[in-house]
Amino acid sequence: MFLLLILAIGFYLYKTGDLQKLTSNRQNQYRHDLSAARRVIDVRYASGKISAEEYMNLKNIL
Template sequence: MFTLLILAIGFYLYKTGDLQKWFGKMGTHVPDNTSARQTIDLRYAAGKITEEEYVKLKNLI
């Protein structure tokens, strides 16, 4: 009986679109390349990485 209740609630949420919104919020976040590039640029500007490391990281992105 409990399983039937869970399935009914899930079906209702699926039909209203709330289930997709909820799973969309739980999905993994893929960072964009611009934020990675900005982070590398900031670390290089602060002197935390060498020029060789900077070039290697830029080539990886």
């Protein structure tokens, strides 16, 4: 019964378009966090806190 309720709510959100809005908000938040991490790595490299090799390794991970 609980599964049926979850499916009904999911179908309703899909039909109204709210499901796409929710998923796009989560993707935008992930992209924002990733760009913030890249900025921190760039600042640390520019200030000389990490070496060029470590900088490249961190950039490749992201």
